[in-house]
Amino acid sequence: MKPLRVGVLAVLTASAVALTMSGASAHDPDTPEGQAAARAFMADYRPAERHAVTGTAAGVPCVNGKADIYPCKNVDLLSVLPLAQMGGGNGNDIWGWTDPSSGKEYAIVGRTNGTAFVDVSTPTAPKYLGNLPSNGGSSTWRDMKVYKDHAFIVADFISGHGMQVFDLTRLRTITTPQTLTADALYKEFGPAHNIAINEETGYAYAIGSNTCRGGPHMVDIRTPKSPKNAGCVSQDGYTHDNQCVIYRGPDAAYRGKEICFNSNEDTLTIVDVTDKANPVQISRKGYSGAQYSHQGWLTEDQRYFLLDDELDESRGTDKRTKTYIWDLASLANPVHTGVYNSPATAIDHNQYIKGKYSYQANYQAGLRILDVSNVAAAQLTEAGFFDIYPAADEAKFNGAWSNYPYFASGIVLVNGIEQGLVVVKPNLGAVEPPPGGKFENTTDVSIPDAGAAVTSSVAVSGLGGKAPATLKVNVDIKHPYRGDLVIDLVAPDGTAYRLKGSSNDGGDNVIATYDVNASAEDAVGTWLLKVQDVYRSDVGYIDAWSLQF
Template sequence: MKILRAAGLALLTASAVALSMTTASAHDPDTAEGQAAARTFLADHLPAERHAVVGTAAGVPCVNGKADIYPCKNVDLLSVLPLSGIGGGNGNDIWGWTDPSSGKEYAIVGRTNGTAFVDVSTPTSPRYLGNLPSNGGSSSWRDMKVYRDHAFIVADMISGHGMQVFDLTRLRTITTPQTFTTDALYKEFGPAHNIAINEETGFAYAVGSNTCSGGPHIVDIRNPKSPVKAGCVSQDGYTHDTQCVLYRGPDTAHRGKEICFNSNEDTLTVVDVTDKAAPVQIARKGYSGAQYSHQGWLTEDQRYFLLDDELDESRGTDKRTKTYLWDLASLADPVHTGVYNSPATAIDHNQYIKGHHSYQANYQAGLRVLDISGVASAKLTEVGYFDIYPAGDSANFNGAWSNYPYFASGIVLVNGIEQGLVVVKPDLDAVEPPPPGGKFENTDDVAIPDAGAAVTSSVTVSGVAGNAPATLAVTVDIKHSYRGDLVLDLVAPDGTSFRLKGSSSDSGDDVRATYTVNASAEVAAGVWKLRAQDVARADTGFIDSWNLQF
């Protein structure tokens, strides 16, 4: 999100201001577009909720798609600590800290009026330890990260806020909630939208500040209580969010360097910040469908980057939540390889990758967990979710702002704008029961190239014992200008293929038909594929959806 000020009044707006405007006008405090966007964001604002949940020792399990009042899949609820119990205001960003001496886990919870610290080492009974008040006023945008047992906190829209530094080891002895003071305050910038920290090098990157043209303001925090300015990245202007790493990825020309991957409103911008006094822009790439490049995260091998765009759902014709996939084999030439379309229709916000899962906080759709093991072929799969905003699933600014998935215990923290701290535990190895009626479906659009190689769309079958039936129903919906050019096969988990032959019911344009195959020799559970190939020229299409009916 971004901030504009109109007619002398402080107004809050989503980063949607960038739409239909130049970057310059998006930053202009007096544009009509900025004022209208501010009104839109404020119209979504709802009072903080007071729904507290303290689970049993095992939490509140996700059963039949619900945990307490919350829709869920493969994610159990452990507790909910409302904003009224952690200092009030509304929620925004969140991070975590593990005490190296005790192994205890703590939540650092951003709010409009300060930062709350919560002991979540017993996640079914979180314990509020106290509040660090905002430095100079309230802000809907507060962000924090951790380095060497210190929290570094910034806030947007507050002219003199700076970067607060808080020694987290002070939490070890707290028995009753406290009002804390900072251990240090960095004043080389005032407001800042976000902060990233490279824990390997000890440098912080404040973005969206009133310095460095809004680009990363680099701070040396190796001595946490004595931060020192180290440089600016201003070549590409305003940066909304960034991830900066010591690069170990596939591009040998840049291994060992410190590289930042910036979400810069309409591009993915890659910058070498090894020399803090003289950063070098390596690449600046736009992508089809861009509306507002918001935030993204690298896969652990640093080969791929998953980017979320905050405005494509509200402005595009396709309302499904989207994740943009990038191949970074060459840092100088990032390649946009595809888009994952979620079944949800909410705005995506912050995502973080742990192992082969991306944990996404997608506003009204809540926490969504994606299996990214197929990212090389631009295929992601949703394997779990926990919807903290049951009232809706639309493109509005309510619900899950961010999440933190990096605790060794496996718990995940979610901070809700209205809900407060929600502690959950994914069970991503759970075996799902078969869906009602035994129908397994894929609704991802897969393009079929003209006279090109075969493409596939996958369906994972689980919870079905034994072999498939002798009358396995395969229903397909394919948009294609001439059915006669298509060759369609169903491919079983072991690679056996079954030709889906045309008939009078699916001749002409498009394929909307149900086929029956004898798959009784095949084990039901596993990954089944619909394979499609166009074998003549002049026609293209795409697999719209298909399903297996057991």
């Protein structure tokens, strides 16, 4: 997607291209700057794919790391509906709708030239129903959300697009593909990069528009076909994406209020929008490693926020996909507690949390599913993935743009820039021991100077019986004075095995493999690496560690 610093700097991404221009010219396809930005964005694109997988009643299971042509783990393929079969163009955002009267599930598929509607109630045979054309031209960036059985659709880079409103109940009677028309058009902004909706309150938030300094443009949609302007959130300028909720989290001062969590280019910015005429900025917080704060989502208890940064991989030397973890115990003082580093090397994009999993659409790495159960310790683990772009895993803009994981059936929709609609079914209860019995944690954990011990966990599953008498513990700890450190391996039952005590050794780092006689321990469970710095003057971090069974 495209970030934009209004009036100062436009950073056009998903292309990750920085161009000095005004906010108006960045949105205007008739200006040289706008045309250059569009050309730069398209540079990574490949021709649309025509590979379809439909009509098989059981889909294609993920076996030995593959489903059809796609690399996978714990995620089965149900079908692929190429772009050419639902109106053409390139894919972008996606959302879903469940018909409350029939229980049928529908995909709302964003494309550069319009919005496709697809019946996925038989997910192995998706049925294309029709296209709602773009209002005023083609746009690489299109976004949509649903409220009260209506879709609300915005597009960037089109000066007069506005917000299309489409009554989804019209899909019930369609039997052959149609060209559709909007039921209403909201015109108080032109282009908008994204839209968020708080379904509890009936307010939409158009973000990255040509109003409100690019901040949330609030719209009352409680009567869906008669949307009304409700005000602006403009204190912190351009917002790239956000999530707005009735707050029920741990900070008692804000419970019951409507709070927006905004990804604002270089910060997480939290705003109380309860009074639409007087929104109040609660906090604005940057973080180490920030390049472009893109999008994020709350855990279901609203205590933690996972943030993706769209430019840190392409601009940094470490190309692993990173997820920034925030503790929101205090909304006035959000704390960045850690970073999850994916084993994949790709740019992260849109993520949504359902239950204990975060479903991330990470461009060339496809759909990545993270278990957030241990988020309180700033640790995430990969539970499954489905790579819709098997050609490569690089920090480029191809493949999975977004996903929708909220259907009751458990299917997940993925929209690919070149691929179109990919329908998959996670099987996250599956136990798949890693190759060679190696279980690893690559999430960085900071070690405080002369402070309390910190731990990093590895969850072992899929094995039987006891651990071996020569359990190998591979440790990679970065510290400028390794003699300060005391390191233990802690078994699932709490038994500690000393790996290293403090000493006068003045060398850097602990990069070593230890053999532990753990034959008294059950193999399955959560093992901990426990590290404490016992002397003052320097700090370090656990870079990675693993157990080899």
